[in-house]
Amino acid sequence: MQSQFGNVEKNKEGEGIGRAVPVLDLEEVTKRYGDFLALNRISLVVEAGECYGLIGPNGAGKSTLMRIAAGILTNFDGTARVFGLDIKRHAGQAKARIGYLPEEPSLYLRLTARQLLRYFARLYGRRDGTDDRIDLLLSLVGLGDRADDRVATFSKGMRQRLAIARALIHDPELLMLDEPTMGLDPATAERVRAFILGQRREGRTILVCTHYMDEAELLCDRIGVIDGGRLIASGTSQEIKALCSGGPERIEVLLENPRLDDGQLGAFRSYELLPNGIIGQADFGSAFEALRPNGIISIRRVQPSLKDSFVFLTEEGADSAV
Amino acid sequence: MPIPPCSGLLAVARFELEAIAGDRRFALGLVLQVAIVALLVPLLTDYAEKLGSGGDVLGTRADGFAPVAVWGKGNSSLEKAMSEKNRLRLYRVDSEDEARDGLQSGRYCMVLGIPPSPQQDVAVIVNRGDPRSIPAWETFQLICEAYRVTYREGLVRNALAERLGDASTGATEDLEGQVESLAGSYLEPIDLRIMSPETARLTDVEPTPVGNESAPRGNQSGTTTGPSDGANGDELLGGSGFLSLVFLAFGLCFPLFSGSGMMVESITGEKERRTLEAVLASPTSRIWILLGKCASAFLVSAAQSVALLLILSGALGVRNLPAVAFCLLVAGAAVLSSATVVSILCKGSKEASLAITILYVLIFVLFFGPLTLPGSMAFISPLAPMVRFAAGEPAGSATAVVLLSTVAFSGICVAVSLALFRRDDVVFGPRPSLQALLRDVVSSRIQTFRSRAILTGAMGALASLPAMLFPSLFLLPSIAFLGRWGFVAALVFAALVEEYFKPYGLYLLPTGLNSREVLALGGIAGLSFSLVENLLFTLALLGSGALQGSLLLVRYLLAPVMHSGLTMIVAAGWSRGGYARYLALFAASSIHGLYNLVAMLAVM
Numbered sequence: 001m002q003s004q005f006g007n008v009e010k011n012k013e014g015e016g017i018g019r020a021v022p023v024l025d026l027e028e029v030t031k032r033y034g035d036f037l038a039l040n041r042i043s044l045v046v047e048a049g050e051c052y053g054l055i056g057p058n059g060a061g062k063s064t065l066m067r068i069a070a071g072i073l074t075n076f077d078g079t080a081r082v083f084g085l086d087i088k089r090h091a092g093q094a095k096a097r098i099g100y101l102p103e104e105p106s107l108y109l110r111l112t113a114r115q116l117l118r119y120f121a122r123l124y125g126r127r128d129g130t131d132d133r134i135d136l137l138l139s140l141v142g143l144g145d146r147a148d149d150r151v152a153t154f155s156k157g158m159r160q161r162l163a164i165a166r167a168l169i170h171d172p173e174l175l176m177l178d179e180p181t182m183g184l185d186p187a188t189a190e191r192v193r194a195f196i197l198g199q200r201r202e203g204r205t206i207l208v209c210t211h212y213m214d215e216a217e218l219l220c221d222r223i224g225v226i227d228g229g230r231l232i233a234s235g236t237s238q239e240i241k242a243l244c245s246g247g248p249e250r251i252e253v254l255l256e257n258p259r260l261d262d263g264q265l266g267a268f269r270s271y272e273l274l275p276n277g278i279i280g281q282a283d284f285g286s287a288f289e290a291l292r293p294n295g296i297i298s299i300r301r302v303q304p305s306l307k308d309s310f311v312f313l314t315e316e317g318a319d320s321a322v
Numbered sequence: 323m324p325i326p327p328c329s330g331l332l333a334v335a336r337f338e339l340e341a342i343a344g345d346r347r348f349a350l351g352l353v354l355q356v357a358i359v360a361l362l363v364p365l366l367t368d369y370a371e372k373l374g375s376g377g378d379v380l381g382t383r384a385d386g387f388a389p390v391a392v393w394g395k396g397n398s399s400l401e402k403a404m405s406e407k408n409r410l411r412l413y414r415v416d417s418e419d420e421a422r423d424g425l426q427s428g429r430y431c432m433v434l435g436i437p438p439s440p441q442q443d444v445a446v447i448v449n450r451g452d453p454r455s456i457p458a459w460e461t462f463q464l465i466c467e468a469y470r471v472t473y474r475e476g477l478v479r480n481a482l483a484e485r486l487g488d489a490s491t492g493a494t495e496d497l498e499g500q501v502e503s504l505a506g507s508y509l510e511p512i513d514l515r516i517m518s519p520e521t522a523r524l525t526d527v528e529p530t531p532v533g534n535e536s537a538p539r540g541n542q543s544g545t546t547t548g549p550s551d552g553a554n555g556d557e558l559l560g561g562s563g564f565l566s567l568v569f570l571a572f573g574l575c576f577p578l579f580s581g582s583g584m585m586v587e588s589i590t591g592e593k594e595r596r597t598l599e600a601v602l603a604s605p606t607s608r609i610w611i612l613l614g615k616c617a618s619a620f621l622v623s624a625a626q627s628v629a630l631l632l633i634l635s636g637a638l639g640v641r642n643l644p645a646v647a648f649c650l651l652v653a654g655a656a657v658l659s660s661a662t663v664v665s666i667l668c669k670g671s672k673e674a675s676l677a678i679t680i681l682y683v684l685i686f687v688l689f690f691g692p693l694t695l696p697g698s699m700a701f702i703s704p705l706a707p708m709v710r711f712a713a714g715e716p717a718g719s720a721t722a723v724v725l726l727s728t729v730a731f732s733g734i735c736v737a738v739s740l741a742l743f744r745r746d747d748v749v750f751g752p753r754p755s756l757q758a759l760l761r762d763v764v765s766s767r768i769q770t771f772r773s774r775a776i777l778t779g780a781m782g783a784l785a786s787l788p789a790m791l792f793p794s795l796f797l798l799p800s801i802a803f804l805g806r807w808g809f810v811a812a813l814v815f816a817a818l819v820e821e822y823f824k825p826y827g828l829y830l831l832p833t834g835l836n837s838r839e840v841l842a843l844g845g846i847a848g849l850s851f852s853l854v855e856n857l858l859f860t861l862a863l864l865g866s867g868a869l870q871g872s873l874l875l876v877r878y879l880l881a882p883v884m885h886s887g888l889t890m891i892v893a894a895g896w897s898r899g900g901y902a903r904y905l906a907l908f909a910a911s912s913i914h915g916l917y918n919l920v921a922m923l924a925v926m
Binding site (some may be wrong): 033034067070073074075091092093095096098100102104106107108110122125166 | 329330332333334336337341345597598599600603604605744745746747750751754
């Protein structure tokens with residue numbers, strides 16, 4: 001499988017021969033729903049073997065971007081290339097190399113897991129060895145013993161895992177996962193993350209869209225922050241965090257009395273409560289003054305988290321990009 | 323490696339067929355549908371028979387009628403007497419061949435040949451061994467008897483008058499004896515010649531001397547019914563046979579609607595459940611996915627229809643089975659393709675159910691409505707070719723026109739479906755309104771002033787349709803409920819409808835046109851509307867025979883000016899947007915309504 005991911009290949013669009021072609025290359029992609037601007041001139045490159053994460057608030061345009069990259073949405077302005085193939089003009093060839101997990105598993109409940117995977121194998125033009133691959137994938141996602149059960153009897157986590165198996169049925173080179181762990185219990189979410197990490201280790205290129213900052217940090221080599229249809233930041237998690245350098249400090253305060261009222265919490269821009277204190281974004285002096293009545297044991301500056309950066313970027317509407 | 327398109331199409335079609343086979347309730351429903359229609363056959367044929375023979379089927383008002391073709395001398399007293407009877411519906415035909423064709427196809431139950439002179443026999447062509455099985459035969463008989471009696475009385479009276487004239491000039495014979503003698507010589511029945519269409523022609527009828535005693539019942543008189551009686555599916559023909567064919571068409575239409583249900587489940591259902599997204603992520607293009615879904619629905623419908631056709635053909639004696647099957651498939655494709663458009667447009671199952679129900683009503687009206695019209699109009703029904711072939715009638719130009727039109731309609735629906743299914747907003751939402759969709763399509767193709775002028779002009783001309791339809795629907799109820807004020811309301815309503823629809827072409831153009839262009843386009847729309855309206859008005863006057871030159875002159879001078887001016891007002895308001903649109907429409911409608919009122923008062 002590894003050999004499939006060497007992306008030094010002839011560019012089908014004739015823009016160069018022997019040049020490393022990005023797995024995904026979006027240029028000035030703009031998408032409107034009526035009068036609503038869902039995506040505003042987004043440009044993005046994902047290289048081979050990379051895991052790229054898209055984070056952003058609800059309605060930011062992550063799923064729309066994902067659908068465009070997967071060739072599902074076709075009415076947009078700009079250019080989207082997958083393995084150098086224009087997704088509008090060579091949709092069939094491009095989509096044959098993409099595995100897509102939608103935001104909702106969207107499975108046919110009346111079918112068994114095996115029937116469902118067989119249908120999608122046919123849609124992807126697979127004939128030979130389909131049953132073997134189905135068995136392999138179902139085992140891989142932990143559904144080997146439920147292959148002949150109807151999807152309607154599956155739990156949400158099982159359905160999500162089956163949907164992942166469906167995305168892999170044709171052994172795609174690029175895997176696009178839209179909110180793969182949303183709504184799952186922690187154990188199942190962890191299992192899915194481990195699976196994605198396994199795929200990444202195998203060298204598969206992954207584009208993942210998530211709400212969870214720790215998940216993005218764990219899985220992704222690079223992260224893009226989308227807000228209001230614009231890609232407002234893109235880079236490694238360290239680079240994204242560094243964008244917060246001009247913003248409020250991140251402060252950890254340990255307290256004798258950790259019970260805080262709304263006025264005291266108001267000194268923090270964003271925060272997390274600790275068993276014996278608080279950690280969050282705030283002005284150092286203001287936080288000190290606000291929390292002093294509760295008996296400060298210690299107060300120190302700490303490195304901002306990805307979440308802090310995300311809140312900072314999406315609230316400030318920063319348009320800088322790394 | 324590219325995937326062959328047929329591979330995706332077959333995958334989708336197979337999936338849909340397996341889904342039906344796996345859905346026991348749906349599969350059972352399909353089988354039950356066939357079974358129920360098959361079980362209804364005896365009931366339908368019995369009903370047709372009773373309806374055709376004027377029997378009381380559902381009550382006193384369910385009397386049937388017999389379609390009779392009349393050929394020969396026009397405006398005879400016999401024809402007038404027959405046309406007054408509800409049970410006989412007379413169709414005047416131009417030639418004997420036309421009458422004969424209609425008889426063979428089942429459009430008419432008999433042909434009445436009226437000779438130029440009352441002294442000749444009235445010739446009747448039927449195609450049954452026993453004319454008493456002809457619908458409303460008794461009614462027909464009674465009228466003929468009355469005709470004969472009246473005619474004989476006339477003859478006697480004339481002869482008596484002659485003899486009396488002779489008597490007054492000196493004749494000495496006994497007058498009473500003369501009357502009896504005359505009456506005896508003229509009280510011979512006039513023969514009703516009953517013939518078979520295969521063996522006789524009306525023109526073969528020779529003047530028959532008075533004195534033929536043969537009764538009009540049965541086949542014993544003159545030319546007989548010929549050897550084909552009882553064979554070749556003759557039971558099919560006649561009034562009840564025609565109804566049987568309509569029932570056949572009716573029964574065969576049921577499977578077409580189950581295919582529509584499949585399309586709704588397959589497209590709207592998948593949109594609603596969001597399972598379509600993963601399918602569209604596959605390399606199979608949207609075209610092949612849609613065609614795969616259509617193909618599976620069509621296959622199921624076709625299989626069901628053919629099964630029903632085979633069952634019904636045995637019971638109702640269908641003649642040209644392959645041709646009927648072909649017509650059925652053509653009609654099925656039209657139903658299915660229009661259901662596909664609806665399925666793609668609808669957001670959810672509830673909306674789709676409502677839309678499909680409305681579509682079913684429209685299809686029923688289109689299919690069966692024309693069959694109730696006079697023969698010259700009945701051919702426009704997409705079922706007409708099926709009925710004709712089932713009756714053994716050869717394909718004519720009308721059949722070809724209807725079949726080609728139905729195929730063209732299906733093609734247009736498929737093209738529209740494909741265009742809609744390619745649109746992200748239609749498939750994933752938010753779905754634009756129908757007008758916004760049209761505007762989107764139009765504005766991307768129509769860029770120049772000339773093309774815009776053509777569009778607005780054409781739409782202005784087309785606006786005459788709703789302008790005729792809606793007010794006529796509104797007029798009677800408004801007068802019934804509001805009296806003379808209802809008439810005024812109808813005039814105002816007509817003005818409102820016209821003013822709204824005239825600039826419809828402008829509504830489809832993008833906003834932001836300059837005001838001069840908007841006014842010019844509004845003027846063009848109004849002008850083309852008035853041209854069509856004047857033309858229709860002239861035709862109506864010609865038809866009624868009340869053509870008044872002065873009225874036409876005034877109308878031809880005033881209407882274009884008024885329509886152009888008022889449409890310009892509406893167009894200007896539309897281009898400004900907001901409340902200006904409603905104000906302009908209100909102002910134009912008010913002026914127009916006032917004009918209508920004044921014009922009406924002036925005419926009265």
